[in-house]
Amino acid sequence: MNIDLTETNAGAVASALVRARRSAGSPAMGMVLTLVVVTDEAGRYDAMKTASSVSAEHPSRVLGVIRRAARGPARLDASIKIGNNVSGEAVLLRTSGELVHHAESIVLPLLLPDSPVVVWWPQHAPDDLAADPLGSLAQRRISDSAAVGRGRRGALIAQARHYAPGNTDLAWTRLTPWRALLAAALDQHPVKITGAAVVAERANPSADLMAAWLQVCLGVDVERRASRGPGITDVRLQTRHGDIAVSRPSGRSATFTIPGEADRPVALKRREVDELLAEELRRLDEDNVFATMMRCVAAWSNGRGNGSATKRAKPVRTPEKKEKKKKASNKARS
């Protein structure tokens, strides 16, 4: 069922939602969370489609917030979608005029009672997610630094500098299968790792996070090399007996190498955004490991200064050195 409301307000949208549920014959609400999607007209279709497909796994009220021109009188147009083979509800809220700066005032009354709130920025996210008026309503804030057109690493560094508990980035989610494989490799071969290397296409935030993860967990320097992608193409852990490696030149299937054993193919497909989002929504508490990664990325960027974010990948230094430098420079400043 589709309902369009023009020049409306949050109260009217809320009662339209209740009416729509009633007339669908099932007044009970099985929804478990509110998912706020901050997007624009160009990205709206894909973003809402992704959100609805995730809604099949996590039945949710999806609120799509579109900011239109800030000129002219404040105005809200809403279109509600219920049913149509989608579990949960989807509402598209188009704001214009002064209202574009106060979208949280519409979203707040439409949040499901007592249930978690998640805000997702499919493309451009504000630097400080937690301070954003919409972001502050949520306990989970999802950005995607790989989805911004330019300055991806800049986007990741901005997230790192303003990290707050509850923030997460899909560049990190993309790594889970890689990390699972590498961890499985060390389960099977508990050997000392003496070094590591990450090869990826340039300006890939996931590669930065992978390097940070390896460095933090293993306490070794991580070499960075550029390739033509897609995404990460190779991760190697150096051991006394040779390299443990996962390489995926094609973006689909990968080769898993362990010293002294035959190479094995493993499936390691690049995942679609709906799978990533679904993984994010499975856990809504703070991701402590990601928090550590963000501290690590922030430390690197501080050491390098602001402008180096998009520079060619090069060996990263240990954060301890960074810390010292940072302290030194702080001292110098103060």
Added chain:
Amino acid sequence: MSVRLIVPADLNPLRDPQDRRLPRIAGPCSIVIFGVTGDLSRKKLMPAVYDLANRGLLPPGFSLVGFARRDWAHQDFAQIVHDAVKEHARTPFREEVWGQLSEGFRFVPGDFSDDDAFENLRRTIDELDEVRGTGGNHAFYLSIPPRFFPDVIGQLKQHELAEAEGEAWRRVVVEKPFGHDLTSARELNDVISQVFPPEAVFRIDHYLGKETVQNILAFRFANSMFEPVWNANYVDHVQITMAEDIGIGGRAGYYDGIGAARDVIQNHLLQLMALIAMEDPISFDAKSLRSEKQKVLAAVALPEDLGRHTARGQYAAGWAGGVKVGGYLDEKDISSTSKTETYAAIRLEVGTRRWGGVPFYLRTGKRLGRRVTEVAVQFKRAPHLPFTHTQTEDLGHNALVMRIQPDEGTTMRFGAKVPGTAMEIRDVNMDFAYGGAFVESSPEAYERLILDVLLGDPPLFPQHEEVELSWQILDPIMEYWAQQGQPEAYPSGTWGPQSAWDMLVRDGRTWRRP
């Protein structure tokens, strides 16, 4: 600020206990399936293996060995698995996952008494260790009738397949039925335990792998609002039902002589009852869970007069769901004088302080009204009602129903005022649909259980003591029934024989219509 995760020294540095995104992937290993041509293997095991691979939970190099009396090459076997996966797998078919998995398929043709075949199996396994890096870790899945167990287990021992060197493991997986009475269960256990130590034996009761069964534990022990009423002060009685709408189908050979009670009550229903009735385990590891379940099973008391408090039936011809169907005795390969019951209902009590005086009614049957498995906890009526009798005429007992399948979820049933001027109270349902609240499109029970076997994680597998205890409960009833005549006939498509209804009426209760 030091950027370092806290990981105990003996652990994998890439595994941080706080990192809950990382799935537990089984270590390098293989599964050897005996009876790989059977229904279970094609419909459940092979698809579950694929689904696990698709979810990235199997180790690189995982291998699957089929053993059966067929003249197949490895490729033919791969084709069979391929078809089974395409038809029955839960997750979408992905060529790259399949490619990775199918490289580890091997087939060993042969008989269970064929020494050459087991020698061949041993060579195959050695080759897998070499080429695929399975590291000497192998699970033997006996998807075969129990009468072949001694042969297979003996062969495994004889060909030194049952023992692994060093850290490597060998495990054996068996399916129900775990015997057909206490004596046979013990014999079966003797056969297995001569070769495999108890911790290497995994008895699969696929019910325990179901998400909704595990949710019983979450429901009971993670919440505070149910515990205070979860006892004889508030609970009137508990009904546990597993109903099927189908007949025995092609399982005549297995079913005749076994019957509903041995097929379902001994394992599934008694396990469900144990989960509902047990005290809090001190932790969720296998040992604590098991000891609480065993306490409940050991405390079960049978009714003194088995004739009045048990019932059994056999389906007769009738109309079931709009289809005209024949009776049990008309089924193919069933003798026209068979006394096997297709419906069984029993009343049990649990002799503990928590449950003293609360009857647990267990029933199961084939060709019943619809397919449903549920646990219904019926509460006592309020001791005093400030309403007149006419106002509460439609008010029944409050009830809490856990639906195990299908339409998994929980229903609470309580009284509410009917809108209008007069005070009139009627029962209403409040529904929680499990599948609606989170759908990681729930993994199949077999996925969970196979993964647990490979990880060596035993909480969901009943141990031999539990099996023995449940036979001790059921054996007297089976003996009593064996002395009686023909089970009472009930028309297909109904909710069982009259004697089952009478059995509850004697206690002043009725069966729920699930």
